[in-house]
Amino acid sequence: MRPEILFPLFAPIDTLKGVGSRVAPLLARVAGGDKVRDVAFLRPHSLVRRTPASLSAATDGQVMTFEVTIDEYQRPRGHTQPWRVRVSDPTGFLTLVFFGRFADQLEKRHPPGAKRIISGRVDDDKFGRQMVHPDYMVEPAKRDEIPELEPIYPATEGLPARRVRTFALEALERAPELPEWQDGAWLTRERFPTWREALARLHHPETEADLAPTSPHLRRLAYDELLAQQLAMAQRKAARRREPAPRIAASGTAGRIQADLPFAFTGAQARALAEIRADLGGGERMSRLIQGDVGSGKTVVAMCAMADVAAAGGQSALMAPTEILARQHYETISGPLTDHGVGVILLTGRDKGAARAEKLRALASGAAKVAVGTHALFQDDVAFDRLELAVIDEQHRFGVSERQRLQQKGAAVHLLAMSATPIPRTLELTLYGDLDVSRIDEKPPGRTPVATRAAPMTRLHEVEARLHEAVKAGAQAFWICPLVSESELIDLKAAEVRAAELRQTLGAAVGLVHGKMKPADKDAVMADFADGKIAVLVATTVVEVGVNVPNATIMVIEQAERFGLAQLHQLRGRVGRGHRESSCVLLYDPPLSETAQKRLDILRRTDDGFLIAETDLELRGGGDALGLKQSGFPDYVFADVLGPHRDLIAAAGDDARLIVTRDPNLKSERGKALQVLQELFDWKAGLGLRDAG
Ligand code: ADP
Ligand code: MG
Numbered sequence: 001m002r003p004e005i006l007f008p009l010f011a012p013i014d015t016l017k018g019v020g021s022r023v024a025p026l027l028a029r030v031a032g033g034d035k036v037r038d039v040a041f042l043r044p045h046s047l048v049r050r051t052p053a054s055l056s057a058a059t060d061g062q063v064m065t066f067e068v069t070i071d072e073y074q075r076p077r078g079h080t081q082p083w084r085v086r087v088s089d090p091t092g093f094l095t096l097v098f099f100g101r102f103a104d105q106l107e108k109r110h111p112p113g114a115k116r117i118i119s120g121r122v123d124d125d126k127f128g129r130q131m132v133h134p135d136y137m138v139e140p141a142k143r144d145e146i147p148e149l150e151p152i153y154p155a156t157e158g159l160p161a162r163r164v165r166t167f168a169l170e171a172l173e174r175a176p177e178l179p180e181w182q183d184g185a186w187l188t189r190e191r192f193p194t195w196r197e198a199l200a201r202l203h204h205p206e207t208e209a210d211l212a213p214t215s216p217h218l219r220r221l222a223y224d225e226l227l228a229q230q231l232a233m234a235q236r237k238a239a240r241r242r243e244p245a246p247r248i249a250a251s252g253t254a255g256r257i258q259a260d261l262p263f264a265f266t267g268a269q270a271r272a273l274a275e276i277r278a279d280l281g282g283g284e285r286m287s288r289l290i291q292g293d294v295g296s297g298k299t300v301v302a303m304c305a306m307a308d309v310a311a312a313g314g315q316s317a318l319m320a321p322t323e324i325l326a327r328q329h330y331e332t333i334s335g336p337l338t339d340h341g342v343g344v345i346l347l348t349g350r351d352k353g354a355a356r357a358e359k360l361r362a363l364a365s366g367a368a369k370v371a372v373g374t375h376a377l378f379q380d381d382v383a384f385d386r387l388e389l390a391v392i393d394e395q396h397r398f399g400v401s402e403r404q405r406l407q408q409k410g411a412a413v414h415l416l417a418m419s420a421t422p423i424p425r426t427l428e429l430t431l432y433g434d435l436d437v438s439r440i441d442e443k444p445p446g447r448t449p450v451a452t453r454a455a456p457m458t459r460l461h462e463v464e465a466r467l468h469e470a471v472k473a474g475a476q477a478f479w480i481c482p483l484v485s486e487s488e489l490i491d492l493k494a495a496e497v498r499a500a501e502l503r504q505t506l507g508a509a510v511g512l513v514h515g516k517m518k519p520a521d522k523d524a525v526m527a528d529f530a531d532g533k534i535a536v537l538v539a540t541t542v543v544e545v546g547v548n549v550p551n552a553t554i555m556v557i558e559q560a561e562r563f564g565l566a567q568l569h570q571l572r573g574r575v576g577r578g579h580r581e582s583s584c585v586l587l588y589d590p591p592l593s594e595t596a597q598k599r600l601d602i603l604r605r606t607d608d609g610f611l612i613a614e615t616d617l618e619l620r621g622g623g624d625a626l627g628l629k630q631s632g633f634p635d636y637v638f639a640d641v642l643g644p645h646r647d648l649i650a651a652a653g654d655d656a657r658l659i660v661t662r663d664p665n666l667k668s669e670r671g672k673a674l675q676v677l678q679e680l681f682d683w684k685a686g687l688g689l690r691d692a693g
Helices: 004-010 023-031 036-040 101-109 140-145 161-174 184-190 195-203 216-242 252-260 267-280 298-311 323-339 353-365 400-407 425-432 457-472 488-506 519-530 565-572 594-605 609-620 646-662 669-681
Strands: 046-049 063-074 083-089 092-098 115-121 123-125 128-132 136-138 149-152 287-292 315-319 344-347 370-373 387-393 414-419 436-440 451-456 476-480 510-513 536-539 552-557 583-588
Touching: 004 036, 004 161, 004 669, 023 036, 023 161, 036 161, 063 092, 115 128, 115 140, 136 140, 149 161, 161 195, 184 216, 195 216, 216 425, 216 646, 216 669, 252 298, 252 323, 267 287, 267 298, 267 414, 267 436, 287 298, 298 315, 298 323, 298 387, 298 414, 315 323, 323 344, 323 370, 323 519, 344 353, 387 400, 425 609, 425 646, 451 457, 451 594, 457 476, 457 488, 457 552, 457 583, 488 510, 488 536, 510 519, 519 536, 552 565, 565 583, 565 594, 565 609, 583 594, 594 609, 646 669
Parallel strands: 092 128, 287 414, 287 436, 315 370, 315 387, 344 370, 387 414, 451 583, 476 536, 476 552, 510 536, 552 583
Antiparallel strands: 046 149, 063 083, 063 115, 083 092, 115 136, 123 128
């Protein structure tokens, strides 16, 4: 229940003065929400100083203020033409430009000969020095109407920055003092202002430094946000732990399966399995994530856990985001499991009629102990006899409710998530604060690293010539054309053109997959590629991260400099899966910046996804360097966790865990204040919380 003290902040946006039915949707778009709170949380991005200058100092592109005399009006020649007004001071002149009919009244309000203070962006163009629609144009007596310092807010068409500012200031007025939810010692140490003071400073910056994310008030707001999120995650994790879950012991079956594999587990795999077993044997509900590169051996670890569950009489479900991935998992695990008496079925959207009915019966009766599949697994008519373990591959590609629907097919189902997106340690909590994490940071032996090189687009023909040779010799290749321009259509066209061109130069079968295709069509092309019917697969984006085509040994990536390194690494991970030498060509549009060059260089130097992710974070230190948004990275309002607020993550995580241990129901005085904080940020209801369970 929302505390009463927050009601003013959660009032709808149109309760703000001047926000009617036209403005409300525009303001909601700018604020990213339709509550007063969302407007109060808007941030000015820059600060304009409106100290008058002389016209001789006018500088192109700068927001400036001048005291001028109106000289003369130049009427427009047609309606599409603007009014032009020449103004001057003793040091020079400038043309004011006004579009629209209202300009008729302009001359009455600002007659020639009058003195005015004008303020706005100076713009040098082919007509000379001008100012289009000044922000302010007032009589010298009314100079107080022009704020000396003006923070500039984000705006949108039809809603200029200055009106957004008016609304933001009103929203700030509605914000009450709130009880302090931060620890006193921490506040002192960090020199944090109170929440209300921090918000007030946000909207009334006094210097450029006040806009910097490192300023104490912005760090305070960022920390509040991180704590709210970490607390929600820690609570969820604790709640899951409190649910008694079936105790599952390590089994002889799993031991025999492991012994029969043609390889031994790596140290990292053995550790991950031991951690899973400690959870499964502990009597509490497991929520664990295995993180590891594609091919690092996550699935076979999960298979052993599923064998343990089966040996104890329970069932497991392994869910993958696409049919192809589900099929590949099935191929990996069904042999070893069935060889040791564990019944496995594959259930996807393709199963229909009698065959599907039979699979459903096997699950309902408990004859099948393991179900591998897609979304088909959580449909309403799928029932398990005793589902005890849900394994979810690429969990961020499922919605929260989808993951829950699967887990609701049993009682207190243990959760094992798998992800191939390497997340730097420092960022792990922001995504997986409600999970325990096992890392598989060691590759199975005997893999030849993928020979990686970068080449400018100017050498495209050489790359094509080499590919031609390789394809003639029977090799298969991926060719990635990213979606990068404003228009997806243009990008698609570019990919189609590339596919056609390759078809011609290579004289081989070239397939094309892109995100706009129906899943079934996409699957069909992918299947042809997997079967070797297609030599080169052109794709517009990161298609199916885990897809395994052992015969594919070449990966060409166009505009590689546009990708997050983690994505490049994952793409590259699709080749080099068999025993043959593999290669990866990173094509870029020259010239490369120094950072871009260093980034591509990391890929040449290492094959360790975690190291790549850490280094990329260090190198770019901001923005979505890692392509994390695609991995379900939370969309923070204040916290810049890839940049200057990175150091706050661990502190917020520790703080949250301590709170949950000491005051699980948030009953203490601080606890009650923390409840207000959580409601304020609404992480529980919002999309931000990547709920794994
Ligand atoms: P992931 O799920 O992490 O992508 P998988 O478990 O599917 O990886 O393993 C990828 C391939 O490597 C499979 O063919 C698997 O049999 C094999 N493999 C797994 N672990 C090892 C290991 N320790 N040594 C050699 N091969 C392994
Ligand atoms: Mg896999």
